[in-house]
Amino acid sequence: MLNDQNFSVEIKIKEFSYNQEVLFKNFNFILKSGEWSCLLGGSGVGKTTLLRCFAGLQTGYGNIEVSCSDGGQLGTRISYMAQNDLLFPWLTALENITIGNKLRGQRIDEEKGLYYLNLVGLLKNKYDLPDKLSGGMRQRIALARTLMENRQIVLMDEPFSNLDTITKLKMQDLASELLKTSTVLIVTHDPMEAIRLGNRVYVLYERPCRLKQPIKIDKNKPRQITDTNLLELHAQLLNQLSFEQNNGLET
Amino acid sequence: MILIRALIIFLSILLVWHLITVVTEAPPYILPNPKLVIKAFISNSDLLFFHGLITLTEILLGLTIGLVFGIISAIFLAYYQTARQWLMPILVVSQAIPVFALAPVLVLWLGYGMASKVAMATLIIYFPVTAAFFDGLRRTNIGFLDLALTMNASQWSILRHIRIPSAIPALASGFRVATAVAPIGAIVGEWVGSSEGLGYLMLHANGRMQIDVMFAALFTLSFIAIALYYAVDAFLTRAVSWSPETHFNIKKD
Numbered sequence: 001m002l003n004d005q006n007f008s009v010e011i012k013i014k015e016f017s018y019n020q021e022v023l024f025k026n027f028n029f030i031l032k033s034g035e036w037s038c039l040l041g042g043s044g045v046g047k048t049t050l051l052r053c054f055a056g057l058q059t060g061y062g063n064i065e066v067s068c069s070d071g072g073q074l075g076t077r078i079s080y081m082a083q084n085d086l087l088f089p090w091l092t093a094l095e096n097i098t099i100g101n102k103l104r105g106q107r108i109d110e111e112k113g114l115y116y117l118n119l120v121g122l123l124k125n126k127y128d129l130p131d132k133l134s135g136g137m138r139q140r141i142a143l144a145r146t147l148m149e150n151r152q153i154v155l156m157d158e159p160f161s162n163l164d165t166i167t168k169l170k171m172q173d174l175a176s177e178l179l180k181t182s183t184v185l186i187v188t189h190d191p192m193e194a195i196r197l198g199n200r201v202y203v204l205y206e207r208p209c210r211l212k213q214p215i216k217i218d219k220n221k222p223r224q225i226t227d228t229n230l231l232e233l234h235a236q237l238l239n240q241l242s243f244e245q246n247n248g249l250e251t
Numbered sequence: 252m253i254l255i256r257a258l259i260i261f262l263s264i265l266l267v268w269h270l271i272t273v274v275t276e277a278p279p280y281i282l283p284n285p286k287l288v289i290k291a292f293i294s295n296s297d298l299l300f301f302h303g304l305i306t307l308t309e310i311l312l313g314l315t316i317g318l319v320f321g322i323i324s325a326i327f328l329a330y331y332q333t334a335r336q337w338l339m340p341i342l343v344v345s346q347a348i349p350v351f352a353l354a355p356v357l358v359l360w361l362g363y364g365m366a367s368k369v370a371m372a373t374l375i376i377y378f379p380v381t382a383a384f385f386d387g388l389r390r391t392n393i394g395f396l397d398l399a400l401t402m403n404a405s406q407w408s409i410l411r412h413i414r415i416p417s418a419i420p421a422l423a424s425g426f427r428v429a430t431a432v433a434p435i436g437a438i439v440g441e442w443v444g445s446s447e448g449l450g451y452l453m454l455h456a457n458g459r460m461q462i463d464v465m466f467a468a469l470f471t472l473s474f475i476a477i478a479l480y481y482a483v484d485a486f487l488t489r490a491v492s493w494s495p496e497t498h499f500n501i502k503k504d
Contacts, residue, residue, distance in 0.1 A: 057397050080401040086394045090416050090493045102412055103404035129493050149402065 014063035038194035041204035291463035313372020321380030329388035368440035375436035376429035383425025387418025
């Protein structure tokens, strides 16, 4: 696997329409190697679509080009975490973590699976079906499954939005600890999440989509919520978001 | 608990039946008293066992073959659009023709032996199994499929490890329905032409005015059908214990 290399990913969308509406036109976006990029914006602006374009999942009319700076194939370098934990209800926690092996017809690496299960603190639940576990535990297993894939780029679509506030904060800490060296793209509705985790925070607006000047944050992740600096950034971001939404309403 | 309930229901039916025969004074060749039937049951137990076994074999073979064909057809329907366009109308037509109307033809083609009865049972359960499983295969959670694609899974392994397992609860409901209707196929087949089986025994006894034997055969058939249904149901509930619907069923009981 090519997962230790430093490379950035660039997406170029000449034009992409969905339901006869032009969502993207001459849109460029770069994921910098080893950084966490957060994507915010109003509902239906195209955040998830953009993430799905990176994941190679978006079908529709358009001209999308995704390339890695080292010329490698992106398809085998990404892993995907959705809002829903997407655990298979008929498989145990451990089997869910090693599902990638199974789907690719590889030998099932149980040892590695147990290692990641332990890392997210659920070793004792290895034989439990997802049904038995709480939402937070399930999302931790989804995180372990993502880690198990061992891909350089992790795409997350509102991964923690279904969790309660405290669980969410814990999950953010855990994810940023375990995915420290990965290149991550998070789509989120939560400005605080973006400020805590992102190295670059982007706001998407207008149709066809445009990007605001990103907010860059150099401090180490995850940033503590008590950090006053964070509150300033939070306010700044909220300002950007609400300005765009208000503008959107007037036009 | 379920056994006690079944017993109470059974005894109440016997009681009502007994009362009807007493009140209406129906002659035994129209409606025999339950006591007569129980007597016939005991004195003909060998005969009933023999013919019951034949009918049970027909039902089980029909269920197995119908299940296999149903599963294969559903997978084809779910995966190939051409199969959907060509097979779907045939499937619907096959349901529009009453299977009972086909019974004489099947007996003509496949003979008086077991084959025509197995074919009847197969035909009768083929549709519920196919329809239910096909429906289940089409309703795979899209998120699961997305996840599998980002994991570079092949179409074959997506089918095997995701779409089929997630459609198993739907298949299970289809199979439950199939188990309940399969005996109908076997019996109708036997009525049209046979030399063995409970359906044959019933016609035979009817012809000789042995109405008590006829009723005994009817009860044997009901017993087989009910036992089969509950056995299959218990097995399926266990097999798809992960499914939320199953939990609902367990709690309800």
